[in-house]
Amino acid sequence: xxxxxxxxxxxxxxxxxxxxxxxxxxxxxxxxxxxxxxxxxxxxxxxxxxxxxxxxxxxxxxxxxxxxxxxxxxxxxxxxxxxxxxxxxxxxxxxxxxxxxxxxxxxxxxxxxxxxxxxxxxxxxxxxxxxxxxxxxxxxxxxxxxxxxxxxxxxxxxxxxxxxxxxxxxxxxxxxxxxxxxxxxxxxxxxxxxxxxxxxxxxxxxxxxxxxxxxxxxxxxxxxxxxxxxxxxxxxxxxxxxxxxxxxxxxxxxxxxxxxxxxxxxxxxxxxxxxxxxxxxxxxxxxxxxxxxxxxxxxxxxxxxxxxxxxxxxxxxxxxxxxxxxxxxxxxxxxxxxxxxxxxxxxxxxxxxxxxxxxxxxxxxxxxxxxxxxxxxxxx
Amino acid sequence: xxxxxxxxxxxxxxxxxxxxxxxxxxxxxxxxxxxxxxxxxxxxxxxxxxxxxxxxxxxxxxxxxxxxxxxxxxxxxxxxxxxxxxxxxxxxxxxxxxxxxxxxxxxxxxxxxxxxxxxxxxxxxxxxxxxxxxxxxxxxxxxxxxxxxxxxxxxxxxxxxxxxxxxxxxxxxxxxxxxxxxxxxxxxxxxxxxxxxxxxxxxxxxxxxxxxxxxxxxxxxxxxxxxxxxxxxxxxxxxxxxxxxxxxxxxxxxxxxxxxxxxxxxxxxxxxxxxxxxxxxxxxx
Numbered sequence: 069x070x071x072x073x074x075x076x077x078x079x080x081x082x083x084x085x086x087x088x089x090x091x092x093x094x095x096x097x098x099x100x101x102x103x104x105x106x107x108x109x110x111x112x113x114x115x116x117x118x119x120x121x122x123x124x125x126x127x128x129x130x131x132x133x134x135x136x137x138x139x140x141x142x143x144x145x146x147x148x149x150x151x152x153x154x155x156x157x158x159x160x161x162x163x164x165x166x167x168x169x170x171x172x173x174x175x176x177x178x179x180x181x182x183x184x185x186x187x188x189x190x191x192x193x194x195x196x197x198x199x200x201x202x203x204x205x206x207x208x209x210x211x212x213x214x215x216x217x218x219x220x221x222x223x224x225x226x227x228x229x230x231x232x233x234x235x236x237x238x239x240x241x242x243x244x245x246x247x248x249x250x251x252x253x254x255x256x257x258x259x260x261x262x263x264x265x266x267x268x269x270x271x272x273x274x275x276x277x278x279x280x281x282x283x284x285x286x287x288x289x290x291x292x293x294x295x296x297x298x299x300x301x302x303x304x305x306x307x308x309x310x311x312x313x314x315x316x317x318x319x320x321x322x323x324x325x326x327x328x329x330x331x332x333x334x335x336x337x338x339x340x341x342x343x344x345x346x347x348x349x350x351x352x353x354x355x356x357x358x359x360x361x362x363x364x365x366x367x368x369x370x371x372x373x374x375x376x377x378x379x380x381x382x383x384x385x386x387x388x389x390x391x392x393x394x395x396x397x398x399x400x401x402x403x404x405x406x407x408x409x410x411x412x413x414x415x416x417x418x419x420x421x422x423x424x425x426x427x428x429x430x431x432x433x434x435x436x437x438x439x440x441x442x443x444x445x446x447x448x
Numbered sequence: 449x450x451x452x453x454x455x456x457x458x459x460x461x462x463x464x465x466x467x468x469x470x471x472x473x474x475x476x477x478x479x480x481x482x483x484x485x486x487x488x489x490x491x492x493x494x495x496x497x498x499x500x501x502x503x504x505x506x507x508x509x510x511x512x513x514x515x516x517x518x519x520x521x522x523x524x525x526x527x528x529x530x531x532x533x534x535x536x537x538x539x540x541x542x543x544x545x546x547x548x549x550x551x552x553x554x555x556x557x558x559x560x561x562x563x564x565x566x567x568x569x570x571x572x573x574x575x576x577x578x579x580x581x582x583x584x585x586x587x588x589x590x591x592x593x594x595x596x597x598x599x600x601x602x603x604x605x606x607x608x609x610x611x612x613x614x615x616x617x618x619x620x621x622x623x624x625x626x627x628x629x630x631x632x633x634x635x636x637x638x639x640x641x642x643x644x645x646x647x648x649x650x651x652x653x654x655x656x657x658x659x660x661x662x663x664x665x666x667x668x669x670x671x672x673x674x675x676x677x678x679x680x681x682x683x684x685x686x687x688x689x690x691x692x693x694x695x696x697x698x699x700x701x702x703x704x705x706x707x708x709x710x711x712x713x714x715x716x717x718x719x720x721x722x723x724x725x726x727x728x729x730x731x732x733x
Contacts, residue, residue, distance in 0.1 A: 096530055117715035122529045122708060127555040131522035134515065134552075138495075138526025141513065142534070146526070164516050291511040291527065292534050294490045298457075298506055300514035309460065310506060310514075 079252045081219045081245040082149075085175055086111035088223030089147050091260045094173075095121030096146040098135035100128055100154060103187045104243040105177035108149035129157035137161060137170045141299060143290030145227055149175035152194055153184060156201070163202035164301040165236035166324065169278070169286065171265055173226045175239040177246040180432045189432030190243035192354055192405040198238045199383045205321060207328040209335060210238045210383040214357045216250040222337075222380060228263035229335060233327055234285055240382060242405070244355035244434065268295060277308040278320070284327030328384060337380035338389060342368060346375025348444050349397035349422075351390070351414055353379050356403045356435045363440035372448050382410070387417050394422040399447040403427035403435040423447070452479040455489065457509050464503055468654075468662025470621035470647030471501050474568050477624045477645070478539070479508075481631035492535040495524045497544035500575045500649075501568035504539055518548030521556045524563050532562070532705035535635065542569045542583035546604055550582070557611035560639040561704035566631060567604065567642060570649035578652030585689075589656040605644055609697045614639030616697040620646040620669035623693055630695065639703045646673075646691055 079087070086108050089097075097112040099105075109125070116123045122139070126132040129150055136146040150158060155176040165172050178194045180186035198210045209229055213222040223239060230237040268275050268287035277297040278286045286306075289295030302310040303317045311317065328335065341364060343349060348367070352360035357378045367374035377393045377400075379386050393400060400422050402411040411426040418424055427443050429435045456479075465471050482492070493511040496502030497520035505512040511534075515523045520538050528536045545553050545567050556563060572590060573579040580590035580597045583604060587596040605616045615637035617630030627645055634641030648654065648665035659665045669691070676694035679687060 096526070098526060098529075114715075117708075117712040118717050120712060120717050120719070124525070124529055124708075126522065126525070127551050130516075130519055131525070131552050131555075134519040134522035135526030135529065138513070138523040138528075139530035140526075141511075142527055142530040144530040146530075160516050161519065291493050291513075292491055292531050296489060296509055296511055298512045298514065300506070301516060302514065 076251055076253045078249050079216050080107060081216045081241065081248050082107035082177065083111055084216045084219040084252065085149070085223045085239065085241070086115065087254065088220040089173070089227060090115060090119065091220075091257055092145065092224040092227035093262055094145045094147045094227055095119060096136065096139040096144040097122070097148065098124045098126050098132045098139070098146070099148045099150065100126055100132050102151045102154045104179055104246050105149040105151045105175060108175060108177075129154040130161060133158045133161035133165070133172070133174065136172050137165050140170050140172050141291050143293070145171070145231065147173040147175065147227070149177065151177050151179045152181045155194060155197065159201040162236050163204060163206065166202070166206040166208070167301050168299050169234040169288070170236070170299070171230040171234050173223070173230050173237050173239060175241060177241040177243060179243055180430075186432045188243070190355060190405060190434065191430070191432065192242055192356065193409070193430075194240065195382060195406065195409040198240050205325070207235070207325050208238060208383050209233070209235055209328065209381065210240050211337070211380055212240045212354045212382050213245060213380065214354055214378065215245065216248055217252040218380075219245060220252065220254060224260055225337070228261065231265040232263045232285070233331065234265060234288060235328070240354070242354045276306045278304060279306045280323060280327070284323055284330060332384060335381060335384065336386050336389070338386060339376075339378040339380065341376040343375035343377060343393060343396065345373050346397050347373040348399050348401065348447055349375050349377055349393045350401045350403065350440060350444070351377045351379070351393065352403050353382060353410070356405060359435050359437045360403055360440055362437035363444060366437065366441050367444045372444060374444050385413055385417065390414060390417050391421070394418045397422055399423040399425060401425050401427060401440065401443050401447070403440050405429050405435060452476065452483065455479045455482060455509055457507055460507050463507060465500060466651040468648065468650040468665070469500070470570065470649075470662065470665070471504065471568055473621040473624050474501070474566070474627065474645040474647050475504050477627040478537075478566055478631050480628045481635060484628070485632055485635055487535055487635070491533070492537065493524070493527050495520045495527070495536065495538045497540040497549060498575070499541040499544045499573070500570075501539055501541045502544060518544055519552065520544065521549060521552040521563065521565065525556060525561055528561055528563055528705055529708070532709070536563045537635065538563055538565045540565070540567060541574070542567065542571060542604070543573045543581040546582045546602055554607065554611040557608045557613040557640045557642070559704040560612050560614050560701050562638055562640070564631070564634045564641045564643065566634075567644045568647050569604070569644050570647045570653060572649050572653040574649045574652045578656065588653075590653075605642065605696050608640075608642040612640070612701065613642050613697070614699055614701045615641035617642070617695050618644040618646070618691070619693045620673050620691060621648060622666045622669040623673060626693060633695065633698070637698070639701055
């Protein structure tokens with residue numbers, strides 16, 4: 069293991085994503101350049117061949133995720149990185165990966181929108197697109213880091229979750245974390261947990277590609293290893309063949325959801341600060357959580373019982389934990405760089421148990437600690 | 449037919465294609481090529497897009513992948529990149545490969561990546577009921593061109609050649625043994641190969657364009673196809689409306705996954721090497 073790896077160094081968020089992906093075993097990247105995610109592609113282009121991996125710059129974002137899915141079907145851990153407009157173009161194949169249960173990670177370093185918006189300005193406007201961007205009903209796993217070191221750790225987790233549950237996992241970054249440089253000490257490679265997709269039994273003849281194990285996840289054979297089977301985005305039976313039987317379809321769709329829903333303790337990551345006695349809770353994620361942390365500490369210094377709840381897993385929505393926050397706090401403040409995409413979800417869950425207030429900025433600049441502190445003072 | 453059964457998921461038959469459809473002939477030609485080349489079914493991946501022809505992947509006993517509309521070549525690119533040792537064959541239709549998938553088509557040809565594209569050209573969107581495609585001939589009718597198509601169609605073989613494909617062939621379902629030979633050459637070619645198979649859709653195309661059934665369409669192919677050797681002796685007026693068939697282009701060129709292997713070697717990759725973090729990161733904000 070490299071000594072360099074364990075040394076303190078200055079690292080950018082996007083660089084940490086690339087390093088995390090490589091540490092998790094990713095050896096394939098296909099992508100299309102778009103600000104502010106491009107450094108991830110540039111680093112992968114340099115690093116992957118030196119590890120015997122592959123990098124390809126495709127002709128567009130649809131092709132990028134298509135190639136990622138193709139590579140993953142051969143057993144290669146695969147990733148792509150994009151930003152808002154490119155993420156929109158990838159939705160079709162995100163749905164395919166969900167339906168065909170192909171592990172892959174899609175990094176979306178969010179930028180201001182709608183449309184081409186402000187390419188270099190940060191935003192958190194893709195929270196709902198990450199959840200509901202594709203057609204049809206399928207679950208998603210969306211993770212959002214708030215620091216450079218966490219970008220590394222969460223990328224590793226994203227790859228692991230994709231493999232373990234055979235789902236596309238979305239790493240929802242923002243421009244601030246993507247371009248931020250911080251001092252980090254990365255773990256030794258031997259300390260990085262690596263999870264591989266569930267392997268099928270050696271009995272090739274008995275393989276049913278979509279017959280789930282006890283976890284709800286079907287073991288996955290890789291193309292070229294002797295298991296000949298069919299992969300399709302059409303609704304399919306346990307043999308992978310297109311099916312129209314309503315019972316088969318319902319069973320499939322419910323299983324796709326339940327393999328996530330039944331494993332929430334393994335999938336939900338979060339952070340709590342001063343929540344035990346908090347009367348006012350700030351619920352924030354990504355770069356907004358950095359401002360929220362500062363605001364909460366300043367409020368505490370003023371004697372206000374404020375706390376921070378930071379979901380790292382944005383989707384599935386951490387309902388039980390948010391309800392726990394609402395049990396103590398009379399008000400939950402949700403600062404976001406959008407007009408309330410996640411706040412509405414908090415309101416849906418909390419209902420009358422607590423007041424929910426938003427602090428929203430859509431001008432391409434951060435929600436500042438002072439903005440949040442002012443909101444805290446108003447509600448106590 | 450029985451000799452080809454080992455390549456089929458027989459239990460999935462009957463197939464979805466209409467009476468008179470030429471897709472079965474194209475598929476038969478492909479499987480004969482696979483048999484003559486003795487391809488290993490475990491080491492062959494067949495990728496389809498969306499449309500009538502693309503549904504064939506469900507009937508084939510290989511590693512098969514039925515993708516999103518137009519993206520089959522892009523999926524295949526990822527497979528070939530990750531596993532250059534696998535044979536990768538893409539089967540799609542004219543709408544899938546040349547309209548929604550046109551960008552992937554030209555870039556796969558440009559890269560000369562070792563994929564064989566068997567393009568079922570029935571001049572129509574069959575599965576959605578007969579809308580015009582970029583390969584519907586001008587003046588022909590479709591549900592979305594009730595007064596006749598006014599857009600010139602692609603010469604898709606010529607497009608593949610100028611984009612960089614190292615092998616291009618074309619045949620018809622009437623000339624199915626020629627088609628088998630071209631598919632064999634395409635699979636054996638190290639690089640991007642296009643084999644265009646002119647096939648008949650009596651249901652969505654023929655009925656609207658004065659060809660009432662599959663037989664009539666086959667006979668039309670017989671009368672209008674011109675072998676490449678013969679075409680070279682004919683002038684443009686004589687060739688108007690004709691289908692030139694045969695090996696249209698074959699030119700060895702560097703292949704993409706080979707080039708990438710060389711790039712890996714140049715980058716300093718050593719088998720069994722550990723991860724080394726670069727001392728210089730990308731320093732652009």
